[in-house]
Amino acid sequence: xxxxxxxxxxxxxxxxxxxxxxxxxxxxxxxxxxxxxxxxxxxxxxxxxxxxxxxxxxxxxxxxxxxxxxxxxxxxxxxxxxxxxxxxxxxxxxxxxxxxxxxxxxxxxxxxxxxxxxxxxxxxxxxxxxxxxxxxxxxxxxxxxxxxxxxxxxxxxxxxxxxxxxxxxxxxxxxxxxxxxxxxxxxxxxxxxxxxxxxxxxxxxxxxxxxxxxxxxxxxxxxxxxxxxxxxxxxxxxxxxxxxxxxxxxxxxxxxxxxx
Amino acid sequence: xxxxxxxxxxxxxxxxxxxxxxxxxxxxxxxxxxxxxxxxxxxxxxxxxxxxxxxxxxxxxxxxxxxxxxxxxxxxxxxxxxxxxxxxxxxxxxxxxxxxxxxxxxxxxxxxxxxxxxxxxxxxxxxxxxxxxxxxxxxxxxxxxxxxxxxxxxxxxxxxxxxxxxxxxxxxxxxxxxxxxxxxxxxxxxxxxxxxxxxxxxxxxxxxxxxxxxxxxxxxxxxxxxxxxxxxxxxxxxxxxxxxxxxxxxxxxxxxxxxxxxxxxxxxxxxxxxxxxxxxxxxxxxxxxxxxxxxxxxxxxxxxxxxxxxxxxxxxx
Numbered sequence: 001x002x003x004x005x006x007x008x009x010x011x012x013x014x015x016x017x018x019x020x021x022x023x024x025x026x027x028x029x030x031x032x033x034x035x036x037x038x039x040x041x042x043x044x045x046x047x048x049x050x051x052x053x054x055x056x057x058x059x060x061x062x063x064x065x066x067x068x069x070x071x072x073x074x075x076x077x078x079x080x081x082x083x084x085x086x087x088x089x090x091x092x093x094x095x096x097x098x099x100x101x102x103x104x105x106x107x108x109x110x111x112x113x114x115x116x117x118x119x120x121x122x123x124x125x126x127x128x129x130x131x132x133x134x135x136x137x138x139x140x141x142x143x144x145x146x147x148x149x150x151x152x153x154x155x156x157x158x159x160x161x162x163x164x165x166x167x168x169x170x171x172x173x174x175x176x177x178x179x180x181x182x183x184x185x186x187x188x189x190x191x192x193x194x195x196x197x198x199x200x201x202x203x204x205x206x207x208x209x210x211x212x213x214x215x216x217x218x219x220x221x222x223x224x225x226x227x228x229x230x231x232x233x234x235x236x237x238x239x240x241x242x243x244x245x246x247x248x249x250x251x252x253x254x255x256x257x258x259x260x
Numbered sequence: 261x262x263x264x265x266x267x268x269x270x271x272x273x274x275x276x277x278x279x280x281x282x283x284x285x286x287x288x289x290x291x292x293x294x295x296x297x298x299x300x301x302x303x304x305x306x307x308x309x310x311x312x313x314x315x316x317x318x319x320x321x322x323x324x325x326x327x328x329x330x331x332x333x334x335x336x337x338x339x340x341x342x343x344x345x346x347x348x349x350x351x352x353x354x355x356x357x358x359x360x361x362x363x364x365x366x367x368x369x370x371x372x373x374x375x376x377x378x379x380x381x382x383x384x385x386x387x388x389x390x391x392x393x394x395x396x397x398x399x400x401x402x403x404x405x406x407x408x409x410x411x412x413x414x415x416x417x418x419x420x421x422x423x424x425x426x427x428x429x430x431x432x433x434x435x436x437x438x439x440x441x442x443x444x445x446x447x448x449x450x451x452x453x454x455x456x457x458x459x460x461x462x463x464x465x466x467x468x469x470x471x472x473x474x475x476x477x478x479x480x481x482x483x484x485x486x487x488x489x490x491x492x493x494x495x496x497x498x499x500x501x502x503x504x505x506x507x508x509x510x511x512x513x514x515x516x517x518x519x520x521x522x523x524x525x526x527x528x529x530x531x532x533x534x535x536x537x538x539x540x541x542x543x544x545x546x547x548x549x550x551x552x553x554x555x556x557x558x559x560x561x562x563x564x565x566x567x568x569x570x571x572x573x574x575x576x577x
Contacts, residue, residue: 052457054453074456074457075456075459075460075461075462078457078458078459079459084457086454086457090451090453090454090457091451091454092446092447092450092451092454093450093451094450095443095446095447095450099443099446102440102443103443103444103447103455103458103460104458106440106443106444107444107458107459107460108459111440112440112441112443112444112460113440113441114439114440114441115435115436115439115441115442116435116436116439117439117440118435118438118439119438119439119440119442119443120438122440125440161458165458165459
């Protein structure tokens with residue numbers, strides 16, 4: 001087992017009187033897909049903000065490659081290889097699909113300081129962008145504006161952008177959220193084809209997705225880690241099931257547990 | 261990169277043709293002013309059009325460019341081109357400094373800060389009478405300029421210089437917008453938090469854009485001084501900031517060509533109307549309201565719409 005690449009240690013995050021995360025710890029390893037589940041209000045959104053750098057903890061430390069990044073800004077973390085996707089597609093709606101991906105490729109290549117040469121003539125960057133679009137089956141839509149393509153494809157583009165940034169650690173914030181069922185397959189294929197050497201932390205509600213991909217599952221409840229373990233074990237735990245009191249959660253879990 | 265890549269070339273051709281034709285339609289002195297204020301409006305266009313930053317204070321940078329150019333030409337005996345270069349630099353430096361402070365503020369706060377700094381600049385000009393000439397402006401500049409051995413004596417050669425200057429800045433702005441840097445500016449305009457999440461230091465990109473816009477305004481200020489032969493304090497007044505903004509909006513900020521359309525329209529209309537009715541600005545205001553309501557892309561976009569209609573029609577035939 002490899003050493004952890006991203007570590008959060010004894011994190012506290014408070015918003016006024018509300019304790020969003022308390023004593024939260026987590027470690028993410030290269031070549032592993034970790035999943036994080038938890039009921040609404042458990043602190044999942046706070047966690048994504050914390051790791052990606054938009055929320056500062058009140059206590060605790062975050063380190064990446066053994067280096068303290070607790071106080072480092074979002075943009076700096078991205079340059080260090082910590083990349084996130086967005087739960088609600090957050091793209092450049094009026095730009096084309098290719099321009100969206102070009103922005104990520106160009107940032108990654110450090111080519112964006114160029115004020116002179118036309119972006120469209122940077123062949124090497126364009127080719128890299130098109131290569132990534134090809135992998136995610138988005139190549140045919142490359143000249144369309146993002147606002148004009150179906151939501152499922154926008155979700156794929158989210159992942160494509162993240163890949164273009166060449167992450168070492170990838171935070172997938174509910175990658176399958178809001179996708180029509182008939183388009184989910186393409187997205188799951190995309191997740192399955194992510195580079196095997198990167199570390200992935202997936203925030204996901206859908207237990208099918210978690211079961212299929214994750215090797216380690218964190219259960220977050222009231223800002224604390226309730227339990228950690230392999231998916232089957234976690235889902236069989238009575239403690240975890242008790243947390244998911246919502247009937248939909250129950251049935252989702254029940255089906256999965258029986259399946260296991 | 262875009263499917264519309266041909267369009268800038270078409271815009272360039274139209275702008276070039278318009279610049280050639282202009283002195284035959286209107287008096288050369290009016291044509292010169294059109295080119296000067298079109299250059300100034302480009303500084304608004306690059307901010308508002310490319311990054312989505314609304315500046316109510318571009319007059320400040322036009323003003324500093326004007327004073328720097330005037331003082332250097334009169335007191336330091338500097339040549340035309342080096343004085344223009346210094347005017348450009350002074351606009352860039354001032355805008356870069358102030359920009360680094362204000363780009364972290366968003367929306368209405370950003371606008372108010374640009375306004376506040378512009379007002380401060382105006383009162384500073386009035387306060388330092390010894391340097392700026394206060395309300396009287398800065399006079400006593402040579403009436404005739406040489407550039408690379410050619411003398412700019414008559415209105416037409418003056419126009420030639422101003423039109424050339426505008427065209428160079430126009431090409432530069434077009435180039436910047438099409439560059440990877442320009443694509444990042446568009447990204448910031450569309451979705452700032454997402455740009456940050458891609459790893460872009462957004463504040464730094466905005467500061468560079470503000471400095472570039474300041475440079476263009478400073479250059480336009482220098483041009484204005486060369487045209488007038490003195491520095492009017494109105495160059496640094498709020499009315500100047502307003503005028504540049506109105507010109508940019510009338511012309512349309514979607515393309516740098518809009519700056520020329522807007523400036524030509526504004527200057528010609530004001531010239532024609534001011535003879536009939538001293539309150540002509542009221543009509544400009546009405547027009548602006550109409551444009552915002554019915555043609556938000558400005559006059560330049562009207563041409564594009566018509567050509568799109570035409571293309572659709574021919575495609576059907």
